[in-house]
Amino acid sequence: MPMIQRRQVIPGDVVAKGNYRFGSYIERHGDEYVALRVGIAEILRDEIKLSPLTGPYLPRTDDEVIGKVVDVNGFGWVVDINSCFDGFLPASFVFGRDFSPATHDLSSKFKVGDIIGTRIESFERSRDPQLSIRGQGYGKIESGEIVKISPTKVPRIIGRRGAMINLINERTGCDIKVGQNGVVVVDGSPEGIVKAVKAIRLVEEETRAPDLISKVEEALGGSAVGGI
Amino acid sequence: MSMMKNYVVETIRKAQMVQLLANGKRLDERALDQPRELKIETGVIPKANGSARVTLGNTEVIAGVKIATGIPFPDTPDKGILMVNAEILPMSSPYAEAGPPSEDAIELARVTDRGIRESEMVDMGKLSLIPGKTVIAVFVDCNVMNVDGNLFDATSYAVVSALRTAKMKKYVIKDDKVEATDELIPVPVETTPVSVTIARIGDRLVVDPNAEEEASMDMRITITTDDNGNICASQKGEASTITPEQVLQAADVSIKVGKAIRAQIIEATK
Amino acid sequence: MKKLWEGAQLAGSKRKLIDENGIRLDGRKWNELRPIKLQVGVMKNADGSAYIEWGKNKIMAAVYGPKEVHPKHQVLPDRALLRCRYHMAPFSVDERKNPAPSRREIEISKVIREALVPAVVVEDYPRTAIEVWVEVLQSDGGSRVAGITAASLALADAGINMRDLVVGCSCGLIGEQVVSDLDDTEDKEGNGDMPVAIMPNLGQVGLLQVDGVYTRENFQKAFELAIEKGKEIYLMQREALTRRFFGGEAQTTEVEEGAE
Numbered sequence: 001m002p003m004i005q006r007r008q009v010i011p012g013d014v015v016a017k018g019n020y021r022f023g024s025y026i027e028r029h030g031d032e033y034v035a036l037r038v039g040i041a042e043i044l045r046d047e048i049k050l051s052p053l054t055g056p057y058l059p060r061t062d063d064e065v066i067g068k069v070v071d072v073n074g075f076g077w078v079v080d081i082n083s084c085f086d087g088f089l090p091a092s093f094v095f096g097r098d099f100s101p102a103t104h105d106l107s108s109k110f111k112v113g114d115i116i117g118t119r120i121e122s123f124e125r126s127r128d129p130q131l132s133i134r135g136q137g138y139g140k141i142e143s144g145e146i147v148k149i150s151p152t153k154v155p156r157i158i159g160r161r162g163a164m165i166n167l168i169n170e171r172t173g174c175d176i177k178v179g180q181n182g183v184v185v186v187d188g189s190p191e192g193i194v195k196a197v198k199a200i201r202l203v204e205e206e207t208r209a210p211d212l213i214s215k216v217e218e219a220l221g222g223s224a225v226g227g228i
Numbered sequence: 229m230s231m232m233k234n235y236v237v238e239t240i241r242k243a244q245m246v247q248l249l250a251n252g253k254r255l256d257e258r259a260l261d262q263p264r265e266l267k268i269e270t271g272v273i274p275k276a277n278g279s280a281r282v283t284l285g286n287t288e289v290i291a292g293v294k295i296a297t298g299i300p301f302p303d304t305p306d307k308g309i310l311m312v313n314a315e316i317l318p319m320s321s322p323y324a325e326a327g328p329p330s331e332d333a334i335e336l337a338r339v340t341d342r343g344i345r346e347s348e349m350v351d352m353g354k355l356s357l358i359p360g361k362t363v364i365a366v367f368v369d370c371n372v373m374n375v376d377g378n379l380f381d382a383t384s385y386a387v388v389s390a391l392r393t394a395k396m397k398k399y400v401i402k403d404d405k406v407e408a409t410d411e412l413i414p415v416p417v418e419t420t421p422v423s424v425t426i427a428r429i430g431d432r433l434v435v436d437p438n439a440e441e442e443a444s445m446d447m448r449i450t451i452t453t454d455d456n457g458n459i460c461a462s463q464k465g466e467a468s469t470i471t472p473e474q475v476l477q478a479a480d481v482s483i484k485v486g487k488a489i490r491a492q493i494i495e496a497t498k
Numbered sequence: 499m500k501k502l503w504e505g506a507q508l509a510g511s512k513r514k515l516i517d518e519n520g521i522r523l524d525g526r527k528w529n530e531l532r533p534i535k536l537q538v539g540v541m542k543n544a545d546g547s548a549y550i551e552w553g554k555n556k557i558m559a560a561v562y563g564p565k566e567v568h569p570k571h572q573v574l575p576d577r578a579l580l581r582c583r584y585h586m587a588p589f590s591v592d593e594r595k596n597p598a599p600s601r602r603e604i605e606i607s608k609v610i611r612e613a614l615v616p617a618v619v620v621e622d623y624p625r626t627a628i629e630v631w632v633e634v635l636q637s638d639g640g641s642r643v644a645g646i647t648a649a650s651l652a653l654a655d656a657g658i659n660m661r662d663l664v665v666g667c668s669c670g671l672i673g674e675q676v677v678s679d680l681d682d683t684e685d686k687e688g689n690g691d692m693p694v695a696i697m698p699n700l701g702q703v704g705l706l707q708v709d710g711v712y713t714r715e716n717f718q719k720a721f722e723l724a725i726e727k728g729k730e731i732y733l734m735q736r737e738a739l740t741r742r743f744f745g746g747e748a749q750t751t752e753v754e755e756g757a758e
Contacts, residue, residue, distance in 0.1 A: 055657025292589025
């Protein structure tokens with residue numbers, strides 16, 4: 001197996017010199033590849049990647065995000081998606097093509113303060129991201145506890161092929177919705193919610209721990225609750 | 229407070245809050261009349277005559293006292309000058325803005341000032357040097373560093389703690405002229421006013437509201453009491469009314485809660 | 499602003515800022531720094547923050563953003579708008595300062611912004627605002643370079659894309675002697691002050707202000723000393739960021755591909 005070099009970097013660090021393919025958070029200056037974020041750089045044979053440890057959520061098309069309605073106007077809902085850009089959910093996406101501001105009451109569907117699961121339909125840098133709730137599992141979230149985590153830690157909460165989130169779900173009986181934007185909603189029994197939130201906080205704090213999943217398993221205790 | 233007007237409490241969070249309150253509980257597990265943890269650190273700005281950093285939960289305020297000589301106001305020629313000022317720093321919250329002091333910052337400064345002034349915390353007569361000509365001027369400036377609700381009480385505790393630990397030069401009068409000596413003396417403090425802010429959410433009154441409770445309240449009232457448990461200043465806020473019964477209820481709560489907080493402030497500023 | 503003759507007189511007649519052995523009033527040699535303490539991630543609400551104590555300076559820097567631009571007409575279509583405010587608390591100086599921003603604070607806000615912008619990849623955040631708030635809680639000489647040093651850490655803490663950190667140091671003159679890192683007294687009674695901010699990896703200078711009268715030789719010496727000292731402070735910045743995010747020394751490890 002080829003070796004990967006893993007380096008802890010801060011902005012301005014030269015991750016590698018030479019000729020590599022490179023992803024986000026890296027800038028090329030001549031033959032030097034410079035880190036733009038605090039994070040873990042992985043140097044493979046012909047490729048460099050950087051996983052940042054901190055940073056804001058920037059919308060990408062098809063991301064599933066959890067947002068909060070912060071304004072309603074005649075044509076749709078303005079949704080805080082924990083980003084520098086507010087999302088916009090057009091009323092026509094919800095009421096269909098015959099939508100008319102005169103006949104449809106937008107507030108009957110979503111009110112200011114409502115939490116909705118949504119997908120980013122489109123986003124170009126020149127306009128605010130457009131949201132959609134078409135498809136299964138999207139729409140208003142009626143209950144649960146809201147937990148905000150750093151968007152850079154979302155992959156750790158989900159785990160390899162969903163291992164982490166499945167573990168927390170099995171051991172607490174809670175339904176856990178994770179938005180790519182770092183907003184998580186945990187729903188279940190009151191005791192289950194307390195346990196699940198603690199587990200999520202643990203993952204967030206111990207992101208760098210080598211055997212994170214066993215640590216979480218230990219913290220959650222042996223038996224599954226409410227999972228029958 | 230209305231500076232948090234951009235802050236929307238999630239519907240499911242507010243529903244939880246209201247349901248808990250009906251059973252006498254709060255989201256952060258406090259009792260209705262229980263303030264958040266109060267921490268007081270004094271002497272944090274050595275260049276100031278007195279200073280304090282106060283955290284009330286996640287609300288953080290730094291107060292600094294500056295003392296100089298000045299000319300008395302014409303209507304109080306034999307009294308010193310005391311000014312309390314507060315700034316809500318733009319770094320304190322995503323909703324705060326740079327620029328001239330907002331309505332909220334001015335209300336905050338004036339309500340805090342009123343509690344200190346009306347309680348006669350500082351003996352202004354003792355700050356007079358040459359009546360009509362020279363008096364001691366005490367400026368207390370507050371920097372709100374981080375906002376998580378109830379700026380009124382956190383700011384008031386910071387001002388009181390800074391004043392209680394402030395040292396000023398002893399002035400002597402020689403040939404009708406004021407001279408500063410090297411001797412340092414405390415500011416003449418007579419009582420320890422304590423402000424207690426109560427918010428109404430639904431029909432419940434809660435002490436020391438945090439940011440999400442403030443965003444859910446329709447009315448708040450701040451009541452300041454002195455060492456003897458007398459009420460010396462108050463301010464009702466937000467665009468809603470309060471019943472006479474609730475005013476009296478709030479007064480009783482603020483006397484009781486104020487007593488415990490006063491003991492803590494005195495301990496921290498010995 | 500000090501004039502040369504004024505400074506020379508002060509250095510000669512009033513009190514000596516540096517003795518015959520080259521030791522300064524606070525015991526430092528000509529090229530030594532005051533003690534510096536840095537802490538990253540100290541504020542609850544801010545997206546990024548850093549606190550610096552440098553000599554008697556106590557400064558908090560906080561960053562919000564990227565966020566929407568208000569008012570809308572200030573939007574830049576192709577990059578982020580970096581807003582910066584350097585502000586002194588009324589109790590930060592010997593005589594109480596009026597809380598309203600002075601001309602000095604407005605100018606310093608501008609030069610701090612112009613030192614930080616080249617390090618920030620502003621093209622990555624079009625149509626947004628990034629806000630940098632620098633609050634001087636207690637002031638000593640060199641507060642603008644201390645502010646820049648803290649602000650760049652706050653930006654890195656917020657996870658804003660940056661091609662380098664920015665670090666500042668001020669050097670100057672006492673009489674004809676070049677000295678590093680002037681404190682308040684040396685700044686007021688000395689003969690010149692030269693704040694410099696650099697991007698240490700890219701070898702670029704983002705801030706340069708000079709007052710005083712320098713020979714060509716002393717100009718170069720003070721400028722190069724500021725860069726050298728800046729690089730020393732950069733190591734402290736690294737240490738502070740590493741402590742915050744990696745809990746200790748930064749590490750390089752090798753693992754097999756596919757292993758987790």
